[in-house]
Amino acid sequence: MNRRTVAALALTVATGLTLTACGGPKPAPGSGSRAPADAFEPVKVGDGDATRGGNVNVLMSADFQTLDPGNSNYVQTANVGQLYYRTLTMAKEEAGKPPTIVPDLATDLGKVSKDGLTWTYTLKKGLKFEDGSPITSKDVKYGVERTYARDVYTQAPQELNAALSDDGYKGPYAKGAAADFKGIETPDDRTIVFRLKQPFAEFPALASRSNTAPVPRAEDTKLDYTNHPVSTGPYRIKSYDRGRAMKLVRNEHWDPATDPNRSALPDTFTFSLSTAQSTISQQLLADADPTALTLDSAGGLQASDAAKLDDPAVARRTASGLIGCTDVLDLNTESIKDPQVRKAIALAIDRKAIHLQYGGARFGKLTQSYINPDQRGYVQQHTALDPAGQPKLAEAKKLLKGRDVPKKLVYGYADATPRYKNMGTSLQQNLKQLGIDLELRSIPAANYYTTLAGKNMPDIARSGWCGGADSGSVRTTIDPNLGPSVDGKTFGFSNIPRYHDPEIARAMYALRGENGTSEELGRKWSTLFDRAMQDYPLVPLIRNVTRSVVGSDVRNAQVGYFFGAIDLSTVSVASGSDSGKG
Amino acid sequence: MLPARPASGADGGGVPNARSPEPGSAPPAVAARSLLGTAWLRIRRSKIALAALAVVVLMILFAALAPVLTAIEGQDPYTTRTSPDVLDDYGTPGLPLSYYRYPSFDHWLGVEPGLGRDIFARMAHGAQVSLVIALLATVVSVVLGTVLGAAAGYFGGKVDMVISRVMDLFLAFPHLLLVLSLTPILQSRLGDTALGEGSLLPIASLVIILGFFGWAYLARVVRGQVLSIREQEFVEAARAYGASHRSIILKQIVPNVMGVVLVYATMMIPTNITAEAALSFLGVGVKDPTPSWGQMLNAAQAGNWYLTDPWFLAVPAGALVITVLAFNLLGDAVRDALDPKSSRG
Numbered sequence: 001m002n003r004r005t006v007a008a009l010a011l012t013v014a015t016g017l018t019l020t021a022c023g024g025p026k027p028a029p030g031s032g033s034r035a036p037a038d039a040f041e042p043v044k045v046g047d048g049d050a051t052r053g054g055n056v057n058v059l060m061s062a063d064f065q066t067l068d069p070g071n072s073n074y075v076q077t078a079n080v081g082q083l084y085y086r087t088l089t090m091a092k093e094e095a096g097k098p099p100t101i102v103p104d105l106a107t108d109l110g111k112v113s114k115d116g117l118t119w120t121y122t123l124k125k126g127l128k129f130e131d132g133s134p135i136t137s138k139d140v141k142y143g144v145e146r147t148y149a150r151d152v153y154t155q156a157p158q159e160l161n162a163a164l165s166d167d168g169y170k171g172p173y174a175k176g177a178a179a180d181f182k183g184i185e186t187p188d189d190r191t192i193v194f195r196l197k198q199p200f201a202e203f204p205a206l207a208s209r210s211n212t213a214p215v216p217r218a219e220d221t222k223l224d225y226t227n228h229p230v231s232t233g234p235y236r237i238k239s240y241d242r243g244r245a246m247k248l249v250r251n252e253h254w255d256p257a258t259d260p261n262r263s264a265l266p267d268t269f270t271f272s273l274s275t276a277q278s279t280i281s282q283q284l285l286a287d288a289d290p291t292a293l294t295l296d297s298a299g300g301l302q303a304s305d306a307a308k309l310d311d312p313a314v315a316r317r318t319a320s321g322l323i324g325c326t327d328v329l330d331l332n333t334e335s336i337k338d339p340q341v342r343k344a345i346a347l348a349i350d351r352k353a354i355h356l357q358y359g360g361a362r363f364g365k366l367t368q369s370y371i372n373p374d375q376r377g378y379v380q381q382h383t384a385l386d387p388a389g390q391p392k393l394a395e396a397k398k399l400l401k402g403r404d405v406p407k408k409l410v411y412g413y414a415d416a417t418p419r420y421k422n423m424g425t426s427l428q429q430n431l432k433q434l435g436i437d438l439e440l441r442s443i444p445a446a447n448y449y450t451t452l453a454g455k456n457m458p459d460i461a462r463s464g465w466c467g468g469a470d471s472g473s474v475r476t477t478i479d480p481n482l483g484p485s486v487d488g489k490t491f492g493f494s495n496i497p498r499y500h501d502p503e504i505a506r507a508m509y510a511l512r513g514e515n516g517t518s519e520e521l522g523r524k525w526s527t528l529f530d531r532a533m534q535d536y537p538l539v540p541l542i543r544n545v546t547r548s549v550v551g552s553d554v555r556n557a558q559v560g561y562f563f564g565a566i567d568l569s570t571v572s573v574a575s576g577s578d579s580g581k582g
Numbered sequence: 583m584l585p586a587r588p589a590s591g592a593d594g595g596g597v598p599n600a601r602s603p604e605p606g607s608a609p610p611a612v613a614a615r616s617l618l619g620t621a622w623l624r625i626r627r628s629k630i631a632l633a634a635l636a637v638v639v640l641m642i643l644f645a646a647l648a649p650v651l652t653a654i655e656g657q658d659p660y661t662t663r664t665s666p667d668v669l670d671d672y673g674t675p676g677l678p679l680s681y682y683r684y685p686s687f688d689h690w691l692g693v694e695p696g697l698g699r700d701i702f703a704r705m706a707h708g709a710q711v712s713l714v715i716a717l718l719a720t721v722v723s724v725v726l727g728t729v730l731g732a733a734a735g736y737f738g739g740k741v742d743m744v745i746s747r748v749m750d751l752f753l754a755f756p757h758l759l760l761v762l763s764l765t766p767i768l769q770s771r772l773g774d775t776a777l778g779e780g781s782l783l784p785i786a787s788l789v790i791i792l793g794f795f796g797w798a799y800l801a802r803v804v805r806g807q808v809l810s811i812r813e814q815e816f817v818e819a820a821r822a823y824g825a826s827h828r829s830i831i832l833k834q835i836v837p838n839v840m841g842v843v844l845v846y847a848t849m850m851i852p853t854n855i856t857a858e859a860a861l862s863f864l865g866v867g868v869k870d871p872t873p874s875w876g877q878m879l880n881a882a883q884a885g886n887w888y889l890t891d892p893w894f895l896a897v898p899a900g901a902l903v904i905t906v907l908a909f910n911l912l913g914d915a916v917r918d919a920l921d922p923k924s925s926r927g
Binding site: 278281282302304305306307350352353356357359360361362363408410411412415418419421422425426428429437438439440441442458 | 660661662664665669671672673674675676677695696697776777778779781865869870871883884885886887889890891
């Protein structure tokens with residue numbers, strides 16, 4: 001193009017600044033994504049350093065949604081939870097790979113009965129709460145029981161509960177027969193027996209869900225439990241100022257002999273819970289605090305920070321890896337009822353522009369499906385979306401002919417991250433082409449998913465899913481996200497688009513009870529998912545790659561596949577680091 | 583029959599007729615100039631004041647003609663451009679390639695990083711939003727301040743006490759904190775907080791907030807002026823004629839405080855421009871997609887774009903600095919011009 005050669009009114013000063021800020025050569029314009037071949041290989045920082053002591057300073061742009069293991073579906077809570085609660089089994093992270101299920105409080109991964117309906121676990125000896133009292137099987141049972149009180153814990157993990165045989169149970173706060181739980185038996189203080197409705201091949205993964213973390217009945221303060229969950233892990237909460245700061249110190253009653261999964265090297269962890277995301281990325285890039293790291297998604301990095309990752313000094317401090325998290329746009333099927341209208345909206349979306357907001361090829365791959373081929377049971381998925389992410393406007397307009405098209409839709413975004421607002425601005429332009437006015441509504445980041453689960457769910461919203469109990473299996477993505485409710489009659493608890501097709505719901509409901517290997521069952525799940533996706537309840541966007549810069553004294557930093565952030569169970573700080581902070 | 587017109591001012595109580603002095607009578611009087619006339623004369627003598635005035639007029643024209651100018655440019659403030667031809671895809675994702683980053687034939691001031699919207703179009707429409715908010719908020723403050731200040735000064739007693747305490751109350755609030763916390767509340771009361779292109783909600787809310795919390799200082803000054811004016815003979819005379827309070831305030835008093843009001847108004851406009859920019863920068867004022875200079879500063883700061891694309895920050899910041907400086911200099915000049923004791927006139 002001839003126009004591009006027209007000399008711009010070059011501003012020498014501005015150009016000079018830009019060049020120094022960017023550093024390194026730039027690719028020629030217009031040649032598309034150029035991710036290096038090794039872009040998706042995991043990178044660890046300071047692997048193998050065994051120094052004990054010091055403080056790790058965790059910077060976050062928003063408070064944890066909750067610290068209560070019984071009210072959490074959140075990866076950040078699961079990540080920090082490794083430090084203060086233990087579960088029967090545990091999903092142990094290894095960078096770049098789906099996590100492995102290993103025993104934690106239990107001696108092994110469980111013994112299953114012949115009919116597949118009973119799983120028995122034995123607790124290790126010498127397990128104690130932070131006050132020194134012993135952990136018994138009743139505490140584990142109670143931890144599960146309370147998550148049946150869905151009226152209290154709206155975000156309670158339900159995967160385990162859905163598999164257990166007592167659907168009529170209403171939680172320990174209910175009165176009468178409804179308060180007597182038959183799904184779990186505790187013949188003695190160290191034995192726990194789970195009674196299942198149906199055989200469940202991946203049950204050891206369900207036993208790693210956060211609601212198998214023991215909760216002492218006497219300490220259960222319901223929704224206030226989040227302020228001080230009783231520790232069973234290597235650290236306990238010393239102070240927690242909601243929305244501002246938290247400090248974890250060693251729990252003397254944690255016995256390392258019972259726990260091969262957590263290195264627990266640092267003496268303390270401090271959390272700063274209200275640092276602006278742009279400040280976090282600047283501090284980490286500049287190494288302002290050598291013991292700092294962040295749990296924010298995408299390492300708290302802004303798109304404009306990307307070029308700095310090429311700086312060798314920063315690259316040395318960058319842990320990275322492909323993660324299980326996939327981001328999608330949820331289309332509210334209760335407000336946009338017509339599947340063809342949803343399909344048209346999906347086709348009109350410029351996913352390439354959204355990919356750019358995520359930092360382009362360096363931070364993720366455009367994906368055509370919510371599930372990915374790395375998961376067990378994946379079968380080829382079908383979609384009309386363009387693989388390169390370009391909008392298909394003509395096709396979208398054709399679909400809308402003669403249909404009842406909404407005049408105005410609302411896109412809700414979490415206000416802490418500029419990228420999500422920019423996505424909205426881009427969507428606004430796309431939908432305008434279809435004659436739809438898209439309005440942008442900011443939602444406080446701390447209430448984002450609660451809002452999406454409630455009655456104020458906007459018409460369009462972004463969400464991400466990083467896999468459930470067994471993130472290596474397709475079911476872990478499909479069942480919670482588009483699956484039916486516990487009784488199969490409505491949509492499930494994490495089904496943000498509120499998708500419910502009676503036929504597919506029935507089939508998925510039946511599938512939950514089938515016996516077979518994880519692989520066989522996975523294929524069936526994938527096939528049903530493919531059918532559901534033809535109704536476009538959601539638009540797949542990006543399979544994430546996380547690059548997380550850590551301070552120069554941080555060691556053993558790896559990006560968790562499931563957490564999408566630095567795995568707190570392995571990190572430590574180098575010797576000689578100033579641990580006087582916090 | 584028409585009454586005979588006096589041939590001269592010799593009949594005692596008549597108005598001296600400067601245009602047709604009797605030859606040989608009193609020396610010709612200097613032409614009486616209105617307050618504004620005098621002020622204009624003084625402003626005309628100062629090069630700085632004239633330059634400031636020119637910039638202000640140009641800025642207002644620029645804002646008023648924003649749709650025309652962007653039409654000439656062939657762009658609009660909302661269209662996003664995210665193809666790899668425009669925005670970098672890998673090196674610094676979202677950074678406009680150099681042809682698009684800086685002024686060019688197609689994009690007079692380049693395009694935004696991240697979304698690729700035309701900066702000139704956004705700056706021009708943003709000027710409209712910023713100036714409309716500042717001017718309307720000033721009008722609200724001036725009307726409230728003048729009326730309440732005049733009422734307090736003129737009536738005295740209980741009226742004065744009530745109004746003065748309210749003034750004290752408003753002056754005692756930490757202004758920025760109050761505005762910061764009230765704006766989101768007001769916005770959610772005024773309507774749905776979901777914002778579309780060209781939404782009037784943030785504009786209306788800023789006008790109300792800035793206008794309503796900016797009147798107290800002016801009211802206090804006006805009250806002081808009125809306290810002295812109301813004792814003067816012409817007011818006594820009007821009262822003696824049986825003029826109503828309303829007529830005395832509007833016809834005798836307000837015109838005599840107009841000088842002070844004018845000075846404060848010209849000073850208040852740049853304050854309000856900065857206040858709008860500050861609020862939008864902090865994310866509670868004008869929000870994307872509606873452009874304003876503060877919103878553009880916010881966008882340059884969000885995602886740290888100012889580090890890799892300083893030009894994107896320079897445009898709204900430059901416009902803001904130039905405009906505020908021009909209004910401030912003009913305000914100074916108006917004050918000097920209206921103040922007879924000023925030495926610089």
